[in-house]
Amino acid sequence: MNDAVARIGPVNHHFHGGLRLRHNKKISCQHQVERPRLPKQLVVPLQQHAGDVATPCVQVGERVLKGQQIGNCESCVAIHSPVSGIVNAIENHLISHPSGKSDNCVVITPDGAEEWVKLDPVTDWQHADPEELILHLKLCGIAGLGGAVFPTHVKIRDGRARQIHTLILNGAECEPYISCDEMLMREKPAKIILGARILRRAIGADRVVVAIEDQMGAVYEALNAAAHEADSKNISVVKITTIYPEGGERQLIQVLTGSEVPIDGRPSDLGLVCQNVATAAAVADAVVEGKPLIERYITVSGNGITTPRNWLALIGTSFAHLIDACGGYRGDVTRLVIGGPMMGYPVASDAVPVVKAVNCILALTQADVATPQVEMPCIRCGECARVCPARLLPQSLYLQTKNGLWDDAGAYGLSSCIECGCCDLVCPSHIPLVDWFRFGKSELVQRKIKTRAVERARTRFEAREQRLELKQRKRAEKMALRKQMLKDKSKQKDRVQAAITRAKEKADNKPRIIHGSSDDT
Amino acid sequence: MTRSFTTSGAPFFAPKPTVTKVMLQVLLALVPGILAYAWFFGPGVIVQILLAMVFALIFESLMLRLRGQPQLPYVTDLSALVTAVLFALCIPPLAPWWISCIAMLFAIVVAKHLYGGLGQNLFNPAMVGYVVVLISFPQAMTAWLPPLALSQHSLGLADTLAIIFGGQIPIQGGWDAITHATPLDILKTTLDSGAVITEIRRSPLFGDYGGLGWEWVANGFALGGLFLLYKRVISWHVPLAVTGSVILLSLPLWLANPDSNLSPMQHVFSGAIVLAAFFIATDPVSGCVSNPGKLIFGAGVGIITLVIRRWGGYPDGIAFAVLLMNMAAPLIDRYTRPRIYGE
Structure with a gap:
């Protein structure tokens, strides 16, 4: 274990570049988080996680209970009904995707009874088998709520195998406008710490470090008090400087430890695992109360929203419903964005449902969005390189990507781009750099797959050649042997012939001899 | 009631810096030096700057047209003007007008647009223009002035224009009376x-x-x-x-x-x-x-x-x-x- 990594403490390190952005977080932190009134219909997409699509395990017309499993996925996590009600349809419905595509969803009409399925918590998690905890998280549909929705049980199982010493809870919500994690930490600090202890046990780590931004005010005291009560020795809350994108996993690790995650590696190479604070809270609900992941904190904000605030929203609630609950739109809303203004993506309609990955719905007005400006040629001013947290040279990568110099782009670290958007924001030529890099990265992946396929084909071909050669050689050997034997046979014939002649000779001579002998006797 | 929206890539932030702003800042930053230059060496400095600017814009516009590029926003990106000013600051204040013309021809047409325009030039356009005229017309490139404090004949704007555009030396004694070697010369x-x-x-x-x-x-x-x-x-x-x-x-x-x-x-x-x-x-x-x-x-x-x-x-x-x-x-x-x- 690296010494620096073990010494995560009050000393903050720095990552390269980054931007100090206007936060715009306060506007959505004025109200306590509540549940909006029950929507008339909930649309639960069957693909919500990184991984395979879930198969529905309910029938149309069937009554489901709140928390009942409605989707099944072997390689991924389960999907549950957010309400009790009737399954109206299992059909294609608009989902939260920038292309405006549709996907298979379970449509449920709530009956208002809010009748829970029989919950099955883990009794005495402190002594439970870690493997049981991991399986429980899978059944309760827990996935990373920071935005990547990577199945939590997979991350933990990987971590268990690799000797993790520290669990990092990521509460550094660095994108402007988004405040759902901040509100969660402010309102449910004990639940987060409990979830952290469960995760720590599941992974087999010793310590927990909760990282929050230094501008989050009361959050630090709240979390610290909760941590102190639970396990003051091994759970620490660390304030870090607010610079975008310090909430990125690799940047956060650099800030906390001063060490960098290896370029082709994972945090577990340093003995670390990162989880979002909201994931930890969901873990606590799942393990202690047995409640599956059916609702989450969501920020609805932006200058295009009448009363920006945070909601505890059921998965499957339509964006329009939440925006209505905020008093509707205000002004000339030109973009509806999922996530923050830096890394979020726009959706074409507010009819899309909330999924586990949605942490923020942002309604931006014309004044917020840069009016489409003419793209100019790159003048290599280098602003992009100055702000790049991965220490890349975006101006070079841009030219390499544009001109298809894939080997150069690979050598200049295109795959290390975290798509944070800093370069894009500072570019005076208004080049959509991140779009180019996304394209370039997928191209590199494609090429890697192709090279691997070629490589495989070559090994297969070589193996076949070898096999054939071996076969031929064996056959040749056999032939040779047989020939040898044949030759031997012909010799044998000679020998037989010789024996026969000998015998004949003997036979010819024998009587005489016999006679002779008999004569003798 | 649902609503539809247009989509575009992140980030969603306004306003963004522009190339024009960068170039404008460079031009602004040149002002104190230009003022000091004109203060010590007379109005020829300003005349040369304006002259080079005019030629630069003409060639820029012409080349954009020939290359089938839009005039806007390229003419107004100010990059040609930065080239022009930097070049004009390198030449003698009394250099004849065609020096600027030839230099800008090489700077804007050859060094910039023939290499692919803004952002594509391998060589610094202003320096290409300067070196071309320095090597080709060494005589014209030595028409340096002494600081006004040391000159016996102070040249007014009219005299300066006459020299630059007409090649007329208004003072007795010709070139030698008004020009002077630079300290490095x-x-x-x-x-x-x-x-x-x-x-x-x-x-x-x-x-x-x-x-x-x-x-x-x-x-x-x-x-x-x-x-x-x-x-x-x-x-x-x-x-x-x-x-x-x-x-x-x-x-x-x-x-x-x-x-x-x-x-x-x-x-x-x-x-x-x-x-x-x-x-x-x-x-x-x-x-x-x-x-x-x-x-x-x-x-x-x-x-x-x-x-x-x-x-x-x-x-x-x-x-x-x-x-x-x-x-x-x-x-x-x-x-x-x-x-x-x-x-």
Whole structure:
């Protein structure tokens, strides 16, 4: 274990570049988080996680209970009904995707009874088998709520195998406008710490470090008090400087430890695992109360929203419903964005449902969005390189990507781009750099797959050649042997012939001899 | 009731910086130096700047048309004007008008647009234009003026225009009566004839630490350069490397033989070192990308300039140094890629 990594403490390190952005977080932190009134219909997409699509395990017309499993996925996590009600349809419905595509969803009409399925918590998690905890998280549909929705049980199982010493809870919500994690930490600090202890046990780590931004005010005291009560020795809350994108996993690790995650590696190479604070809270609900992941904190904000605030929203609630609950739109809303203004993506309609990955719905007005400006040629001013947290040279990568110099782009670290958007924001030529890099990265992946396929084909071909050669050689050997034997046979014939002649000779001579002998006797 | 929206890529933030703003900041930063220049050397300075600007815009517009590119926003991006001003600051204030025309032809048409336009030029356009006229018309490029304080005939605007556009010398005695060698010229020729520095520096052409007047022009450019640093239009690497390498290389020479070598201070504040350090060698398009690369690039410019000054045939060598380093920039870039996160 690296010494620096073990010494995560009050000393903050720095990552390269980054931007100090206007936060715009306060506007959505004025109200306590509540549940909006029950929507008339909930649309639960069957693909919500990184991984395979879930198969529905309910029938149309069937009554489901709140928390009942409605989707099944072997390689991924389960999907549950957010309400009790009737399954109206299992059909294609608009989902939260920038292309405006549709996907298979379970449509449920709530009956208002809010009748829970029989919950099955883990009794005495402190002594439970870690493997049981991991399986429980899978059944309760827990996935990373920071935005990547990577199945939590997979991350933990990987971590268990690799000797993790520290669990990092990521509460550094660095994108402007988004405040759902901040509100969660402010309102449910004990639940987060409990979830952290469960995760720590599941992974087999010793310590927990909760990282929050230094501008989050009361959050630090709240979390610290909760941590102190639970396990003051091994759970620490660390304030870090607010610079975008310090909430990125690799940047956060650099800030906390001063060490960098290896370029082709994972945090577990340093003995670390990162989880979002909201994931930890969901873990606590799942393990202690047995409640599956059916609702989450969501920020609805932006200058295009009448009363920006945070909601505890059921998965499957339509964006329009939440925006209505905020008093509707205000002004000339030109973009509806999922996530923050830096890394979020726009959706074409507010009819899309909330999924586990949605942490923020942002309604931006014309004044917020840069009016489409003419793209100019790159003048290599280098602003992009100055702000790049991965220490890349975006101006070079841009030219390499544009001109298809894939080997150069690979050598200049295109795959290390975290798509944070800093370069894009500072570019005076208004080049959509991140779009180019996304394209370039997928191209590199494609090429890697192709090279691997070629490589495989070559090994297969070589193996076949070898096999054939071996076969031929064996056959040749056999032939040779047989020939040898044949030759031997012909010799044998000679020998037989010789024996026969000998015998004949003997036979010819024998009587005489016999006679002779008999004569003798 | 649901609503539809248009979509576009992140990030969603306004307003963004623009190329025009960057160029405008460069032009603004040049103002103090230009004012000092005109103050000491007369209105010819301003006339040359305006002249070069007009030619630059004409050629820019023409080339955009020939290349089938839109006039807007390219004409208004101000990049051609930056080229024009930087070039005009390098030539004698009384140079004939066609010097600007030919230089801008080579700067804008050849060095910029034939290489692919804004952002694509391998060489610094202003320096290409300057070197072409310097080599082709050495006579016209020596029409330097002494500072106004030292000149016997003060030239008004009318006289200046007559000289630039008509080639008429309004004063008795012709060219020799009004033009004068620059401090670096004098130094070169008199040093070659065996004089020592202290003797040469007794000439009224020299000021406290540079050439008379020239040192204040340099101060003006340095002020503008600091503004660019503050606004982060340029980084500190190139200016520091240029001036640093000039100082480091001239210091031992001066210490060893102060009679035939200028002091580092005099080197920095004579000629175009300050202008080059902040405005010419910092051109991002034809320079290096990474910070170590910028340091090497700047040091190369400083060293080559000093070598040309000390041992070469020209009194100053900034333009050649910049062009030579432009050639080396792609190679330097290849070997100075910064370490990627986690590498």
